[in-house]
Amino acid sequence: MREPPYATVLKPYGEALLKLARERKEIICLGADLTRQTETDIFRDNIGDRFINVGMAEANMIGIAGGLARAGHTVFVNTFGVFCTRRCYDQIAMAVAYPNVNVKIVGFMPGLSSPGGPSHQAIEDVSLMRALPNMTVVDPADAIEISQAVTAVADHPGPVYLRLKRGEIPQIFEDDHRFEMKKAQLVAGNGRGEVCIVAAGMMIAAALAAARTLEDNGVSASVINAPVIKPLDAETVVSAAKQSRLVITAENHTVFGGLGSAVAEALAEAGVGVALRRVGIDDVFAESGSREYLFSRYGLSTQNILEQAWRGLAINRPVPVAPVHETAPGAYAPV
Amino acid sequence: MAERPNEDLRKLAARIRLNATRMVAIQGFGYLGQALSSAEIFAALFGGGFVRPDRDRFILSPGHYVVCLYAVAAETGRLDRAELTSYGMDGALLEAIGTERTPLVDLVCGSLGQGLSGAIGFAIAAHQAQEDRVTYAFLSDGEMEEGQVWEAAMFASHHRHRMGRLVVVIDANNSQVDGSVTSVTTIEPLAEKWKSFGWRVADLDGHDLVALTKALATTSADNQPLVIIARTEILGRMKSIPATVDGHFIKLDPALERAVTAELEAALA
Numbered sequence: 001m002r003e004p005p006y007a008t009v010l011k012p013y014g015e016a017l018l019k020l021a022r023e024r025k026e027i028i029c030l031g032a033d034l035t036r037q038t039e040t041d042i043f044r045d046n047i048g049d050r051f052i053n054v055g056m057a058e059a060n061m062i063g064i065a066g067g068l069a070r071a072g073h074t075v076f077v078n079t080f081g082v083f084c085t086r087r088c089y090d091q092i093a094m095a096v097a098y099p100n101v102n103v104k105i106v107g108f109m110p111g112l113s114s115p116g117g118p119s120h121q122a123i124e125d126v127s128l129m130r131a132l133p134n135m136t137v138v139d140p141a142d143a144i145e146i147s148q149a150v151t152a153v154a155d156h157p158g159p160v161y162l163r164l165k166r167g168e169i170p171q172i173f174e175d176d177h178r179f180e181m182k183k184a185q186l187v188a189g190n191g192r193g194e195v196c197i198v199a200a201g202m203m204i205a206a207a208l209a210a211a212r213t214l215e216d217n218g219v220s221a222s223v224i225n226a227p228v229i230k231p232l233d234a235e236t237v238v239s240a241a242k243q244s245r246l247v248i249t250a251e252n253h254t255v256f257g258g259l260g261s262a263v264a265e266a267l268a269e270a271g272v273g274v275a276l277r278r279v280g281i282d283d284v285f286a287e288s289g290s291r292e293y294l295f296s297r298y299g300l301s302t303q304n305i306l307e308q309a310w311r312g313l314a315i316n317r318p319v320p321v322a323p324v325h326e327t328a329p330g331a332y333a334p335v
Numbered sequence: 336m337a338e339r340p341n342e343d344l345r346k347l348a349a350r351i352r353l354n355a356t357r358m359v360a361i362q363g364f365g366y367l368g369q370a371l372s373s374a375e376i377f378a379a380l381f382g383g384g385f386v387r388p389d390r391d392r393f394i395l396s397p398g399h400y401v402v403c404l405y406a407v408a409a410e411t412g413r414l415d416r417a418e419l420t421s422y423g424m425d426g427a428l429l430e431a432i433g434t435e436r437t438p439l440v441d442l443v444c445g446s447l448g449q450g451l452s453g454a455i456g457f458a459i460a461a462h463q464a465q466e467d468r469v470t471y472a473f474l475s476d477g478e479m480e481e482g483q484v485w486e487a488a489m490f491a492s493h494h495r496h497r498m499g500r501l502v503v504v505i506d507a508n509n510s511q512v513d514g515s516v517t518s519v520t521t522i523e524p525l526a527e528k529w530k531s532f533g534w535r536v537a538d539l540d541g542h543d544l545v546a547l548t549k550a551l552a553t554t555s556a557d558n559q560p561l562v563i564i565a566r567t568e569i570l571g572r573m574k575s576i577p578a579t580v581d582g583h584f585i586k587l588d589p590a591l592e593r594a595v596t597a598e599l600e601a602a603l604a
Binding site: 028049050052054055057059060061062063064065066067068069070071072073090091094095098099 | 394435441442444445446449451452453454455456457458459460461463464482483486487489490494497
């Protein structure tokens with residue numbers, strides 16, 4: 001594991017998709033007037049005959065993707081998360097999920113990572129995609145995972161929703177980290193102790209920082225990285241939960257229907273009576289603003305995880321204060 | 336004197352109507368009007384040598400028209416006639432609205448307005464693979480109210496050189512659930528709309544087999560997509576059905592079934 005502030009890279013998804021598409025002629029790339037923003041300018045500039053800009057017409061784009069996939073192609077559809085989920089939900093259900101075809105829907109700017117306000121903030125995309133039969137939902141944490149996830153979702157038969165941060169992507173895991181479609185992973189602690197934090201995507205950095213602070217304050221803590229939210233690796237989560245006093249989920253998403261809900265369902269069905277706290281957006285639409293401002297204001301910070309740990313364990317001492325990382329331009333740290 | 340239609344196609348259209356009448360009679364109600372209005376369209380497409388089985392793509396956008404597909408397939412030898420007798424029944428192969436289980440079709444939609452987008456996907460794939468496949472998409476006029484149809488129409492013209500040949504046939508029967516299309520909203524002028532979206536347009540009598548087959552045979556040197564606006568009547572100009580019947584979802588009691596069947600059998604005599 002690397003340490004914050006994390007170094008970042010640009011366009012790990014775009015580079016990985018180009019590399020894979022050069023090997024696999026069946027891959028087609030569709031976009032909706034957000035080519036550079038979805039890192040697919042690299043694809044367009046190198047394999048232009050397999051890149052199509054559909055324009056601002058997401059419903060049509062999903063329908064075209066469905067037709068291409070039925071004819072044998074693997075189709076990567078790229079736009080912002082809000083536009084490729086809530087805007088064209090019936091099209092995804094009927095043209096992609098129900099026929100169970102090889103369409104990989106790639107949604108950028110998850111949760112409150114967009115400064116653009118509710119129109120651009122995908123806060124319920126995971127819930128929507130989780131609800132569809134046949135749909136797999138992936139929310140990778142860093143550049144190491146993203147590079148591997150592109151091949152993994154292409155290899156996976158059937159539709160996938162891949163949720164990606166836009167812009168500078170941190171390198172959190174070591175180079176030998178392995179992304180797996182079927183397994184969640186213990187990435188900090190030993191899976192036994194006071195607190196088990198289950199996180200995905202942009203909340204992994206905060207979960208790791210919170211676990212470190214908890215350990216520094218005498219509270220043993222583990223972190224499980226669950227990049228595949230559906231189907232959730234319930235076995236790994238339940239196993240750690242059984243050996244912990246408190247489970248905290250952390251997601252850059254509404255707490256209704258996403259990772260927190262998936263973990264709650266898994267624990268309840270396994271009959272694990274461990275206390276559960278969900279860190280996430282609490283049933284509100286947010287506003288415009290920086291990542292730092294929005295994550296603090298809407299409960300997605302390291303401090304929020306620490307507060308839930310203290311409350312969940314009923315500790316009477318003052319809540320420890322999350323470390324503040326000075327970040328140079330191009331570096332990344334959790335809020 | 337007007338050109339007479341091919342007698343085989345005229346009889347095929349009558350058999351489509353007859354098959355559909357018998358299928359809808361199983362439940363006593365259903366999508367008979369759609370078959371009555373589009374019988375000549377399906378006869379021309381599948382009996383006139385246009386949709387080549389196992390080569391060309393056929394996309395049925397309005398899934399409730401699937402009764403027409405079954406009716407014609409039983410006549411062209413692509414469907415066991417015995418299957419027609421369980422149409423719409425629990426567990427049957429032939430469902431009343433198309434699904435992923437539906438045979439004989441590359442794509443069938445139930446949620447309206449989505450078929451043309453899927454057809455475009457097939458047409459792009461044909462071009463990518465350099466395959467000689469024509470993509471036919473059947474649409475209805477009511478679904479022109481869905482915005483996605485126009486997103487797709489705009490795309491198809493702009494990207495025509497990245498697609499194989501694309502042909503759309505619209506059954507313009509002026510019928511939707513709440514009544515006539517003209518009473519619900521104004522979709523006209525359809526021909527001018529499609530033309531302005533960059534399509535070749537044939538605006539014709541959808542019960543005229545000569546006009547239909549002539550239009551289907553036309554091609555474009557520039558691969559401009561073709562739309563045939565087939566003007567039809569929801570009751571298919573059947574004399575035996577009172578004009579007051581709701582054509583979108585016909586209640587077919589035994590007396591009406593007998594009258595319709597008698598008229599169609601006379602046409603086949």
